Each structure stands twice: as structure tokens, then as C-alpha cells.
Amino acid sequence: MRCTWLSENNRVQFLLGNALLVEESKWKVPCFLDSTIKGTDISPMQYEQVVLWIEHLRSHFKFHPETYGLTVSILNRILATVKVQTKYLRCIAITCLYLAVKTNEEDEIIPSIKKLAGQSGCLYSSAEILRMERIILDKLQWDLYMATPVDFLNIVRMAE
Template sequence: MKCPASVQSQRLAILLEDALARESRLWKAPVFKNGRIQGTDISVSQHEEAVQWLGELSTLFKFCQETFALAVSILNRLLASVKAQPKYLRCIAITALILAAKTNEEDEAIVSVKDLAVQSGCNCSPAEILRMERIILDKLHWDLYIATPVDFVNIVSSKPLF
């Protein structure tokens, strides 16, 4: 008979291995070269501003930590896949947050695209956000969810190691 702690440890190891395998298949990180994301005109500081802005919006709309982490993941995966221009960065970021919210949040917690556009101050119309949503979904092959650092923290903290 196996010890229950041993079974829990094995289950945790399997969960972590599964999450890592999925991450290695899907994860693309933007490469920073000469102070810019390679292949774009987006600077490190512009990227950092976009991520900080996503955090502020996530807090404003009372989204969970997992939604913020997934939005950053979607943003980074897209920036690693396309040659985005800085003028579209806010539209990409707000759209990544909307897609992450649709994935992680309860339906009643998600405000309309129109309200998100107005309240966020992203300077893009709801039509532009919806168009960007289709672009992101297409470029990421409709596979939005990927393990984020928050997922790994949740897996480890929710499962006793011993």
C-alpha cells in the first residue's frame, strides 16, 4: 500500500509536468534586442508600460490574478508572433485582457467591449477591439490558455507536498 503523501507528491509532479509540457508547446516570448522587441518598434519601456496598464485595468475591473497573468501571456505571445507597431500596443493589450477575462472570469464580471473601451482610455473603438480580437485569435490559433506563473503557484500551494 502506498503512503497517501507519496500519492499526493506523484499527483503534484504529474500536474506540474503536464503544465510544463503545454507551456513548452505553446509559449513564445518576445525577444528583446537593442532595447526593442525584435522585429518591431516597441521598446522595452513601452512593453513595461503596457503590462503595468494591464495590471491597473485588471484591478479597476476587479479581475482575478489569473486573468491578469493570462492577459500578459496573450500579449507576449502575440508580440512574439507578429511585427506590431507601437501605435497598436494599447489596442492589443486591452484586447488581450478582454480575451483573458472571457477565459477566466464569470460572465457577469465582464463588462461590455464598449464600456471597456471607454473606461480604459485605450483610444480605440469597440470595432477596432473586436477586429483585434479576431487577429489575436487567428495568430494564436484560438489556443489562448497557457500555464502562467500564477497557475504554478496555485498548483504548488493547493497541493500538500508531504
């Protein structure tokens, strides 16, 4: 978004303000209470492990860092929205990664669901991931994008 009518400082302030409004309207954080996420069976350690696993997959497939940020953002939003059982955590995580990949990456490097599932070692079938994709999209009302820290850094970098 180009704001040619504003001075450089005002333009950066305008862009940061818009990104912050988007973040405020969508941000929900999964609450950890008594060693689990409120309303789930997931412990902070399990959450940390799955987030590290997502980063490992991002690195393995050479996806952009923005894809990782969006993946974790989608994961946090879904964990804050629905009750999740531990046995589905990896399925949800790989699906969040796949959604972020389809949103952020170039078509040429997007792996098939079968390849992503196989190389990730998540033990879920393509059909299960596709079914989870539909559930996540429905729960998030098909609105995946949320401002991530990388977006804020890009806005500041553009101003330089």
C-alpha cells in the same frame, strides 16, 4: 484533474509536469534587441508601460490576478508571433485583456467592450477591438490558454 491512482507526491509531480509541457509547447518570449522587441517598433519601456497599464485596468475592474497573468501571456505570445507597430500596442493590450477576461472571469462581471474601452481610455472603438480580437485569435490558432505562474502555485497549493 484528479489522479487517484498516484501517491500525493507523484500526483503533484504529474500535475506540475503536465503544466510544464503545456508551457514549453506554447511559450515564446518577445526578444528585446537594440532597445526594441525584435521585429517591432516597441521598446522595453513601452512594453513595461503597457503591462503596468494592464495591471491598472485589472485592479480597476477588480479582475482576478489569474486574468492579469493570462493577459500578459497572450500579449507576449502575440508580440513574439507578429510584427507590431507602436500605434497598435494599446489596442492589442486591451484586446488581450478582454480575451483573458472572457476566459477567466464570471459572466456577471465581464464588462461590455464599449465600457472596457471607454473606462480604459485606450481611444479605440469597439469595432477596432473586435477586429483585433479576431486577428489575435487567428494568429494564436484560437488557443489562448497557457500555463501561468499562478497555475503552478495552485497545483502546489492543492497538494498541501
